[in-house]
Amino acid sequence: MTNADVNQQPHAWLARQSRWSPLEIAFWLATLLPFYFFPTYLTLASQIAITALFAISVDLILGYAGIVTLGHAMFFGLGAYAAGLLSVYGWGEPISGLLFAAAIAGFAGWLASFVVVRVQHLALIMITLGLGFLTYELANAMTWLTGGTDGLRGIRTWPIFNYFRFDLWGYTAYSYSLAALFLGFLLSRRIVNSSFGLALRGVRENVRRMPAIGSDYRRHLQKIYVISAAIAGTAGGLLAQTTNVVALDALSFQRSADVVVMLILGGTGRLYGAIVGAVIFLVARDQLAGINPQYWYFWIGLLLMFVVLVMPKGILGGLASLAARRRGRG
Structure with a gap:
């Protein structure tokens, strides 16, 4: 589908994009395989689901x-x-805890959006980086609240629906994280396959043209930034509830950089690219760290260079281009 097709038939294009393909259904069914074939890796699988979200x-x-x-x-x-903190102070119900986490992160995203949407390019990178560093150091200084470098302890997550307890083997944690990932994916899929999603693509392609067609691009950017922050906060809440500890690295630059690497690996602008990138990165990290705990990033770097040089649009983007070429030959 070309940009011309999207411009000429946006509603038909969005309708086609919203349909579920057999490959998508197979993909989500495959996420159940760890329960049966890799039960010893369910803890890793739950971390992958959280990171993918x-x-x-x-x-x-x-x-x-x-x-x-x-x-x-x-x-x-x-x-x-x-x-x-909600759990430490007496309320460990997981679903309301996730909603609270999303609300706090979304509110912070709303405050930050007034600055973020007014800058571009290098200034935008520096602003987001600076906000991240400020939050990290603030959490480090507020040891009375966050535990500082020792981390936040004393978290006790109650059973889901007062029935499903979090076990040592990770069955409940993976089920819970996978359900949250799927719901987050459904929400994101609905957003990107809507007129709002098309407006966001327009902002990405040429922000200066959007006001000319009557689009308030800053309001669009603020909306998606708040939604993105809320989803990220939900992922953070999942981490706290499934591990019962929050360390400073949850706010670290390394976590921000790693997720960008995942998107480059899987392919940006493709929701499945985020999931595939998270799977590849975390599985590679787990296996490579077992082989060489000190230098595993060297191999991640090689993998990243290979993907960027051979498939600049990421793994899914490269596969899509290959499929398009084969259809053209046919």
């Missing part, structure tokens, strides 16, 4: 709206601390 939140603003960020871990960490 975080990657989707970044893809909404980076891949669809063109907002380049290196500080989105701020919202992930705020969500984690919000859910964790």
Whole structure:
């Protein structure tokens, strides 16, 4: 589908994009396989689901709206601390805790959006990076609240619906995280396959033309930034509830940088690219760290260079281009 097709038949294009393909259904059914074939890796699988949800939140603003960020871990960490502190102070119900985490992160995203939408390019990167550093150091200084470098302890997550307890093997954690990932994906899919999603693509492609067609692009960017922050906060809340601890690294620059690497690997502007990138990155990290705990990033760097040189649009983008060429030959 070309840009001309989208411009000429936007409603028909959106309708086609909204349909579920057999490959998508097969993909989500495959997420159930760890329960039966890899039960010893369910803890890792839950971390992948949480990170994939975080990657989707970044893809909404980076891949669809063109907002380049290196500080989105701020919202992930705020969500984690919000859910964790709610539990520490006596309320460990997980679903309301996730909603609280999303609300806190979304509010922070709304405050930050007034600054973020007014800058572009290098200034935008520096603003998001600076906000991330400020939040990290603030959490580090407020040891009475966050635990500082020792982390937030004393989190006790209640059973889901007072029935499903979080077990040591990760069955409940993975089920819970996978359900949250799927719901977050459904929301994000609905957004990007709507007229609002098309407006975001327009902002990404040419922000100067949007006012000429009567589009309030800053309001669009503010909306998606708040939604993205809320989803990132939900992912952070999931981390706090499934691990019962929140460390400072939830707010770290490393977490923000890692999720950008995942998007580059999987492909930006493709929601499944965020999930695929998270799976590849975390599985590679788990396996490579087992082989060489000190230098595993060297191999991640090689993988990243290979993908960028061979498939500049990411793995899913490269596969899509290959499929298009084969259809053209046919």
